Amino acid sequence: MKIINKADRPSLRRSVDQGTVEQRKSVQSIIQEVKENGDEAVRRFTEQFDGVLLESPRVTKEEFDEAYDSMDGEFITILEEAAANIRSFHEKQLPTSWFDTSSDGTMLGQKITPIDAAGVYVPGGTAAYPSSVFMNIIPAQVAGVERIVMVTPPGEDGKVPAGVLVSARILGVSDVFKIGGAQAVAALAYGTESISPVDKITGPGNVYVALAKREVFGDVDIDMIAGPSEIAVLADDTARPREIASDLLSQAEHDARSSSVLVTTSEHLAEQVQEEVESQLQQLPRERIARQSVEDYGMILLCDTWQEAIDAINEIAPEHLEVICEGPFQSLAKIKHAGAIFLGPYSSEPVGDYFAGPNHVLPTNGTARFSSPLNVDDFLKKSSVISYSGEALQQNVDKIARFARLEGLEGHARAVESRKERWT
Template identity: 65%
Template sequence: MRMVKVEASVSLRRDLDTGTEMQRDAVDNIITQVIEQGDHALYTLTKTLDGAELDQLRVTEAEMEAAYAQMDEELIGALREAMTNIRDFHQRQLRQSWLTTKEDGTILGQQITALDSVGVYVPGGKAAYPSSIMMNVIPAQVAGVKRIVMVSPPQADGSLPAGVLVTASELGVEEIYKVGGAQAVAALAYGTESITPVDKITGPGNIYVALAKRAVFGKVDIDMIAGPSEIVVLADETGDPGYIAADLLSQAEHDERASAVLVTTSNELAEQVSVEVEKQLALLPRKDIAAASIRDYGVIYVARDIAEAIHVVNELAPEHLELLTKEPMNLVGKIRHAGAIFVGSYSSEPVGDYFAGPNHVLPTNGTARFSSPLNVDDFIKKSSIIAYSKEALEANGSKISALARLEGLEAHARAIDIRLEGNK
């Protein structure tokens, strides 16, 4: 890993991948096909792009039963425990509608309403991502979303991985379609004969999925355009180099553009971690991917002291931050910008990915400076309630009219004046 001293600067930020012109054109073309041809486009594109010839788009009960037959009961039990943890955490985020009454009889408030429908995109192909399903579906359910639609690209034989189907079934998701890529995003946004459109699309995907989400934003809402995964470990001389190296590599194996950074106050630990990373890297099944990430985006930053280290972390605003210091909880209040903060030696990043409860859909590329993890609020909307009393309008109407005329909006002013005149 590259080692830099305090005089150097370090950044996680990479140019947002807006795709090549060819990729953007391809996505625009796919969206147009789906709008114009509906299901026919989905079948054709799935055969062309995924190599799967489908008889039907929607997952059947028979496919669900076959998936359960392939799954180990102990693994299903682990999934259920994770679901409970994730649901319990998100339940605490629920907001309530509220009303307040003033002395003049005016009633003001806010009404919380769950979205009617949400589409969850689950990456597919060779890999299966049950954790992605849990992290997107559960907060939507807690918020009160009634219709949750799941889409995922099929394997070559036209099936979805057993882990994906069982997880969706355990969560009660019944509307599941075997379609992926930009065509799935277009179908969720615009609808086809088989898929009724939704109000919001969440979930990660490749560059074509990201470009499609960007293109349909405005027709529907989206969660975020996520960049490559990031981890920053803040450690002092008490940090375990083996733990730190393993945690850095846990993100490096995601993507060649993933970023793994150690910020430390100890030169000795920096050297030890550098050696340990190379040792563990050689044993990884995905070592080529991880090696590219470490080579291009792996950094060890040696800070003068803990104050300097905290400043660097807040400048980076990482997706994942681990605090591996002598008294890590004492530093939590000093961290202003991070998607998720993992405190102590036994809070390895994968604990949050799969089991602890907080959402693993996190802001990347420095957007933790102004963004939050996916949460229940992402699946609700708020309506303001204004019930103005006669007394309040008589007391404040002339002020309202004056403000309207200040903006040159005479009709606004007269809408107030006519009421004031009628009460004389």
């Protein structure tokens, strides 16, 4: 891992994968086909892309049972404990409707309601993570979403990994469909004979899934388009090199395009972490991926002052940030942009991936500048409530009418003025 001085820091922002022209066209035509031919089109694309012809894509009770029976009971207990922690954290995010009253009798407020239906995309293959099931579905459940549909691509054997099904059962979700790719996104957005349309689609996926989500955005809501995972560690002399190196590699092993950065004021730490990274890399099962990631998107950034280090963090706006230093809470106040912030030496990043409670679906690639971890608010929406009193209208009707006329909207002025006969 290279050590770089602040002055020479290259930009770490990776351009968002917008897909090729061919990929976009292909996604558009898949969506169109699913809109027109429903289940039949989905079945056809599943055969074409996942290599398996499924009579019915819905996961049966028998499949759930089989998955459950195949899994170690002790591990199921760990899953349940993780789910409980995640639920407990997200319950604290619940906002409430509110009202404000004026002495003239006017009431203004904001009513909060859940969306009716959410669709969750869970990736297949090696990235089929039980934790993704929890992190996407629990916030929707806490928000009060009545119908939750999960989709995930089948393997060539027509099956879904047991961990994914067990996680869904732990949450009480039974609407699970073995479909993936752009066809799954289209089915969720527009519905088919066997899947009713949903109002919002969340969850990560490959470039086809990302492009499809972008395409249906507006007809339904989507979460952010996720990029490769990232970690930045902000550390001083009090940090232990071995721990820092292992945390950096925990993100590097995800994807060759993942990014891991140490920002420090300590030259000594920089050098020791550099050595540790190399020695730990050699022992890692996913060495090839992690090494590529470290070479292309890893660095140790050496800063002159702590403030300079914090500024660098705010520019990077990392998905995960660890702050391992003397008095990490003092630095927290100055950190503006990060998806999740891990304070102190015991808050190793994987603690948040599985267990602590906060969501692991986080803004990547600098989008923490403007977006948030997946959370309960993502499954709620607001309605403004206006109950104007006669007294308030009488006092303000002429101002409102005048404002409307300045904007050239006579009908707006007449609408409020139509109430004048009530008090004359």
